[in-house]
Amino acid sequence: MELDKLILLALNQRREWLKCNTDKVNIYNYGEVEVENIHRMLAKKIFKHLIDKNGKPSFKKISLHLDGKVFELLPKQQGKAESFDYWLKISTLEKGKPIYIPLRKNSYAESLEGKFLNFCQVVERNGKLEFRIVKELRKREYVPATDVIAIDLGLNPLFATDRGDLIR
Numbered sequence: 426m427e428l429d430k431l432i433l434l435a436l437n438q439r440r441e442w443l444k445c446n447t448d449k450v451n452i453y454n455y456g457e458v459e460v461e462n463i464h465r466m467l468a469k470k471i472f473k474h475l476i477d478k479n480g481k482p483s484f485k486k487i488s489l490h491l492d493g494k495v496f497e498l499l500p501k502q503q504g505k506a507e508s509f510d511y512w513l514k515i516s517t518l519e520k521g522k523p524i525y526i527p528l529r530k531n532s533y534a535e536s537l538e539g540k541f542l543n544f545c546q547v548v549e550r551n552g553k554l555e556f557r558i559v560k561e562l563r564k565r566e567y568v569p570a571t572d573v574i575a576i577d578l579g580l581n582p583l584f585a586t587d588r589g590d591l592i593r
Contacts, residue, residue, distance in 0.1 A: 428452075428455060428458065431452045431458075432450060432452070432464045433468055435451075435452060436450070436464065437468070441468065442469060442471070443469055445460060445464075445465040445468065447460050488546050488548040489546070489547035489548075490544070490545075490546055490547075491515070491544070491545040491547065492544055493543035493544075495515060495516050496513060496514060496515045496516070496545050497513075497514040498511055498512075498513060498528075498543075498545070498558060499513075499514055500512075508527075509528060509529055510530040511527075511528040511529075511530070511558075512525050512527055513525070513526040513528055513558075526556060528558075534560055537562055538563045539561050539562040539563050540561055541558050541560050541561075542558075542560065542561050544558075545558055545559070574586055574587065574588075575587035581593070
C-alpha cells in the first residue's frame with residue numbers, strides 16, 4: 426500500500442497522469458520499482474475525478490500585459506493623422522518592423538489627475554481588441570464630513586446615526 430502511494434507520487438511528479446510511458450520509477454529506499462497497469466489506471470482515474478470535481482481550466486478572461494520593453498505610447502505628430510490622438514507602437518519578432526495602432530483619447534481617463542504608466546493591457550471583448558493604457562492616479566486625502574458621530578446599535582437596522590442614516 427505504501428509502495429503504491431510512492432509510485433503514484435512519482436507519476437504525479439513526472440506529470441504522467443493520463444499517459445504514462447514510464448516502465449520503472451526510482452523511489453528512495455526502494456530503488457527502481459516497476460510501474461504496473463493498475464498504477465497507470467489509478468493515476469488516470471484520480472486525475473479525471475479531479476477534473477470532474479474542479480472543472481477544466483479556462484483561459485477566456487486572460488489578458489495580455491505589455492510593458493515598456495514591448496510597446497511605446499507615442500503622441501500624434503502635427504500635420505499627420507487628424508482623427509487619432511496617440512499611436513501605440515508594439516514590437517514584433519521581425520527587427521525594425523513594429524506595428525502601429527491608432528488610439529483615441531478617453532475623456533474620462535484624461536480628466537483624472539495622474540500620469541500614464543509605461544504599461545498596456547490588451548483585452549478581447551465581444552470579438553474586438555481593447556487596448557487599455559494604465560494610469561497611476563493620485564490618492565486623494567480623506568476629509569471627514571464631521572468630527573463626531575453618534576451611532577445607535579440595533580437589530581433592524583443594524584446601525585442608526587444621529588443624522589438619520591440607517592445602515593442595514
